[in-house]
Amino acid sequence: MLPPRKQRDHLMNRPAKAAKEFYTExxxxxxxxxxxxxxxxxxxxxxxxxxxxxPATVSxxxxxxxxxxxxxxxxxxxxxxxxxRGLRQVAEIETER
Numbered sequence: 001m002l003p004p005r006k007q008r009d010h011l012m013n014r015p016a017k018a019a020k021e022f023y024t025e026x027x028x029x030x031x032x033x034x035x036x037x038x039x040x041x042x043x044x045x046x047x048x049x050x051x052x053x054x055p056a057t058v059s060x061x062x063x064x065x066x067x068x069x070x071x072x073x074x075x076x077x078x079x080x081x082x083x084x085r086g087l088r089q090v091a092e093i094e095t096e097r
Contacts, residue, residue, distance in 0.1 A: 020062065021061070022059045022060065022061060023059065023060040023061070023062075023064075023065065024057075024059060025039060025040075025057065025058055025059075025060075028060045028064075028065060028068070031065055032065065032068055032069060032072060034072065039068070040054065042068065042071055042072065042075075043058065046071050
């Protein structure tokens with residue numbers, strides 16, 4: 001049995017997880033499932049690459065985490081699965097020789 005419509009609408013519009021306003025480096029790394037060291041490396045390569053130094057502490061908004069996740073996904077090598085070689089084709093080539 002479904003709850004009354006008003007109650008159902010309220011449940012559907014509630015976010016699954018309340019977003020924080022600001023994240024520390026440790027919290028951001030935990031959200032991204034990476035180490036703080038890897039987060040620092042990413043920041044140094046993508047943001048602080050013009051000779052400026054990364055500040056001692058950095059805080060992030062939830063939208064920053066979206067961009068950081070995008071950059072992390074770009075770092076992942078894309079594996080392309082090669083099609084399986086047909087053993088018959090190999091055997092036919094071998095017998096033709």
